Amino acid sequence: MFITMVGVLIIFSTGSGAEASIGVNYGTLANNLPPPHQVAKFLLHSTVINRIRLFDANPQILQAFAHTGVAVTVTVPNDQIPHLTNLSSAQQWISDHIQTHFPSTNIIRILVGNEVISTGNHLLIRTLVPAMQSLHTALVSASLHRRIQISTPHSLGILSNSTPPSSATFRLGYDTHVLKPLLSFLRTTSSPFVVNPYPFFGYSIETLDFALFRSNPGLFDQHSKLLYTNMFDAQLDSVYSAMNKLGFSDVEIVVGEIGWPSEGDIDQISVDVATAAEFNKNVVERVNSGAGTPLMPNRTFETYIFALFNENLKSGQTSERNFGLFRSDLTPIYDIGILRPSGRTLNPENNPRSPVRGSSEKRWCVTKSGAETVALQRNIDYVCGLGLDCGPITEGGLCFSPNTVEAHSAYAMNLYYQTMGKHEFDCDFDNTGEITAMDPSYGNCEYQA
Numbered sequence: 373m374f375i376t377m378v379g380v381l382i383i384f385s386t387g388s389g390a391e392a393s394i395g396v397n398y399g400t401l402a403n404n405l406p407p408p409h410q411v412a413k414f415l416l417h418s419t420v421i422n423r424i425r426l427f428d429a430n431p432q433i434l435q436a437f438a439h440t441g442v443a444v445t446v447t448v449p450n451d452q453i454p455h456l457t458n459l460s461s462a463q464q465w466i467s468d469h470i471q472t473h474f475p476s477t478n479i480i481r482i483l484v485g486n487e488v489i490s491t492g493n494h495l496l497i498r499t500l501v502p503a504m505q506s507l508h509t510a511l512v513s514a515s516l517h518r519r520i521q522i523s524t525p526h527s528l529g530i531l532s533n534s535t536p537p538s539s540a541t542f543r544l545g546y547d548t549h550v551l552k553p554l555l556s557f558l559r560t561t562s563s564p565f566v567v568n569p570y571p572f573f574g575y576s577i578e579t580l581d582f583a584l585f586r587s588n589p590g591l592f593d594q595h596s597k598l599l600y601t602n603m604f605d606a607q608l609d610s611v612y613s614a615m616n617k618l619g620f621s622d623v624e625i626v627v628g629e630i631g632w633p634s635e636g637d638i639d640q641i642s643v644d645v646a647t648a649a650e651f652n653k654n655v656v657e658r659v660n661s662g663a664g665t666p667l668m669p670n671r672t673f674e675t676y677i678f679a680l681f682n683e684n685l686k687s688g689q690t691s692e693r694n695f696g697l698f699r700s701d702l703t704p705i706y707d708i709g710i711l712r713p714s715g716r717t718l719n720p721e722n723n724p725r726s727p728v729r730g731s732s733e734k735r736w737c738v739t740k741s742g743a744e745t746v747a748l749q750r751n752i753d754y755v756c757g758l759g760l761d762c763g764p765i766t767e768g769g770l771c772f773s774p775n776t777v778e779a780h781s782a783y784a785m786n787l788y789y790q791t792m793g794k795h796e797f798d799c800d801f802d803n804t805g806e807i808t809a810m811d812p813s814y815g816n817c818e819y820q821a
């Protein structure tokens with residue numbers, strides 16, 4: 373629904389240890405957003421978000437997420453699509469926007485345009501799949517095609533009919549001329565079909581409970597004999613039915629955007645903080661439950677909530693500027709379970725440091741045993757990348773020996789923990805750090821406390 377924005381994808385850990393993927397779009401149509409490096413640090417340390425999606429390929433943001441391990445999806449703006457059907461232009465684009473950042477920045481997917489079919493622009497629509505193909509060819513020639521996927525997101529405007537779900541079809545004309553070649557491309561390249569279902573744009577007073585996952589009589593599909601208890605399932609199954617009719621039921625579905633605003637104009641019903649929190653929380657619970665939908669039982673869907681921030685420069689209704697989960701000072705407008713427990717009340721960027729209980733005793737942060745080397749290397753890169761003094765663990769430094777990732781990581785993590793004010797969350801590091809009262813210093817290598 374929007375063009376110049378940035379998105380974020382999150383992984384939630386469930387109690388059972390299973391993980392489902394949830395995304396939050398990180399829009400940048402605002403003049404009051406924190407700098408990207410601060411957002412990267414905030415997402416990494418105060419939330420469970422560990423993937424992001426950009427609506428463009430903003431180099432400052434890509435740079436800010438380097439060495440964080442955060443998985444990033446970038447977007448080619450709509451107006452660049454026709455030009456990218458040319459292979460040498462596509463190769464140049466990959467070189468400029470991907471290869472300058474990859475693999476330091478973990479780019480996993482390129483979305484070509486945004487809701488291109490809904491624009492009604494025939495040039496864009498006609499060149500969409502050819503541009504995706506030439507970008508893919510460019511990835512192949514750079515040997516990146518196994519690491520980076522290519523797709524394009526759609527609004528539900530691609531459906532000509534969606535009620536009941538089993539009767540859904542793609543709009544006539546687009547079905548065979550655009551969507552069939554697109555789905556073929558996605559199948560061949562093992563990439564997902566990305567859709568933006570918005571119950572917010574589909575509900576009425578009568579269907580509010582259905583849209584919000586509240587208890588309601590449901591929608592019975594006479595053809596499939598399946599009962600729908602919420603609009604999200606119904607929308608996804610409509611997409612699935614339309615794909616199935618073209619013979620592509622096996623292509624994975626990703627939810628590129630979904631959300632509910634927390635503030636609207638006076639004539640908008642159920643646009644408030646409580647409803648936004650309820651809707652988004654229910655979306656997260658739904659996709660994490662692993663239940664799938666009536667036509668796609670037990671399937672999970674990588675899902676991107678819209679949006680990370682409120683965006684004050686958007687035009688249109690008040691609600692357009694109020695889809696955010698966070699204010700520009702990084703405080704939550706509401707919590708849908710994405711904050712780390714220690715981050716719920718304290719935000720390390722904004723709140724004055726409170727004295728830490730027992731801080732008179734010395735404490736150090738060290739690596740948790742069993743932590744993965746790749747995660748520990750990321751901790752080193754992160755801390756040293758912030759400009760803290762990593763001299764002691766570089767060659768010739770007093771803590772260089774033993775020259776292992778684990779030892780160097782412990783030094784770096786402790787350095788961060790001490791510098792940031794010794795909050796428990798300063799030693800979390802994605803669950804790879806732990807606080808100890810035993811001084812890890814040895815020989816001439818001193819760990820500060």
Ligand SMILES: *[C@@H]1O[C@H](CO)[C@@H](O)[C@H](O)[C@H]1NC(C)=O
Binds near residue numbers: 458459460
């Ligand atoms: C593609 O773009 C390059 C560089 O602008 C140009 O030289 C070439 O002729 C174009 N190829 C086609 C097939 O249009």
Ligand SMILES: *[C@@H]1O[C@H](CO)[C@@H](O)[C@H](O)[C@H]1NC(C)=O
Binds near residue numbers: 669670
């Ligand atoms: C979905 O999971 C349930 C519970 O584990 C199982 O009984 C059912 O057969 C599964 N359905 C499909 C289609 O895999």
